[in-house]
Amino acid sequence: MSGLLIEGLTVSYGRRRIVEGLDLPPLMPGEITVLAGPNAAGKSTLLKGIAGLLPTRGRVMFGDRDLAALSAGDRARTLGFMPQTLPSGAALSVLESVIAARSASGEGAGADRAAMAVLERLGIGPLALDPLDRLSGGQRQMVGLAQALVRDPALLLLDEPTSALDMARQVRLLTEVRRVAAEGRVVLAVLHDLALAAQWADRIAVLHKGRLHSFGTPAEVVTPAMLAEVYGVEARVERCSRGRLMVLIDGETV
């Protein structure tokens, strides 16, 4: 078993338990799993718990390794985490920031080449020497993905990777994520847009109030009943002429 397995996971933020006793079926290499759910459902918290950025209880196994028991350096070599936003104010270039993302855990050799290769791959090679602070929100998001990918991790955790991207860049980023997954990586991404999720995800896990509400293929999970129960909206789920799922919101449920 080389996937990601989550059993009885509790993640706290300060003293509050945001995610409680969560079990997820194994997430397999090559697959993209989308974490969906309304605001404050615990999606980002769960992602940060898996990434080791918040205290957790329970089991997070990746293959035969307990992620929580790994040293900071080993964890960084195993997983890449892409945050919602990158903080501003650093006097660093794009390339320097991606090199730092690899060198900080001690993998100095060849970091500059690896970083440049990742930037090229994501189509932001021309930005390499631009100051981080002068990038647009969308460009910063691509740099965040580059920082997560540069250590070549087997597990990729993405927190709303497309929130600041225009439509073309959403496609570009998700195509890249699809390719990265196809190379045998486990990908877990928080996405708000259910249509986007339905199009790109192999599986969707819906979180509601810190617990798993449903898990399965997009067609199994994205249903009017789930939308009413979790999001509180009256909605239709229909297929377009190409067979893709569309979510049409009619209004709030009363």
Added chain:
Amino acid sequence: MQTESLHRYHALNRRRVLLVAGMLAVALLAVVADLMTGPAGLPLAETLGALTGWGEVARSAEVIVWQVRLPVAIMALLVGAALALAGAEMQTVLENPLAEPFTLGVSASAALGAATAIVLGLSLPGLPPVWSVSANAFLFALGALALLQLMGRLRGGGPEVLILCGIALNFTAGAFLSLLQFVASADALQQLVFWTMGSLAAASWPGVTVLAVVLAVTAPFSLKAAWQLTALRLGEEQARSFGVDVARLRRWSLLRVSLLAASAVSMVGVIGFVGLAGPHIARMLLGEDHRFFLPGSLLTGAVVMSLASLVSKTVVPGVLLPVGLVTSLIGLPIFFSLILRGRGR
């Protein structure tokens, strides 16, 4: 395209290495200029002769250079280097461009420590009286930073907590200092006021040695953490996801900062703004890849302090101004421009 960007990146780094080497050269030149100035002006040839032992040099010139001016000049260099390196690390680990030993109460605490020796005559048992002021200042400065770390840890160790505690500490130490000034005799008061203005006049070889050793011990560890510190500039969460143990990094970094700041301030008194100006100038010249930023800050601090020492001797002929006043007067405009620039962004 890929190789071109990498070439340009490497070329940029080579330029930065040259720039750091240039700063070192400027620092050495500043020391020589510092050595040449004083009540008895010494020409360049004689200064260099006395330094190197080449050629015929008057005995008096040798004494002036080696016993009077060289300890002062080297002390200026080391104090500037220590405070600026401390400031650079502090700004990174506290994620605040205005953090430095002076703004976070280290200097005020050192002054309070000095006051306990000058006004109350308290001294560590067994210590020669000449050292009591420095020793108390050192202990108080170190204690201030330890207290800061402790308070930070109690509240979860976030940088905001540390900064607010530092500011509170600054005012607390200032209040106690005023109290001691109030009860001090006229003589002690004068001595204390001079101490708080920062002065290189009392620099001695043993003091220079102590500071040099502290710098030589801490600086390599700072440089070793360069990549981790660079990663921290991208945010604490990001740094942690890159594999940096941020709590540990912050703890060790603040220990280095404590040693550097406490020993520098205890030797020469309160020196403001070098810890702020040094890193700020280095950041503009070199960026924040800490492999260049840290040595750049250290050298910028050294240059600024050497020049301040020079200015303190020359600006009013025949009068030696307290060097802390000079650095504050140079530093204030930089401080304000920093705040205003931050606003504009």
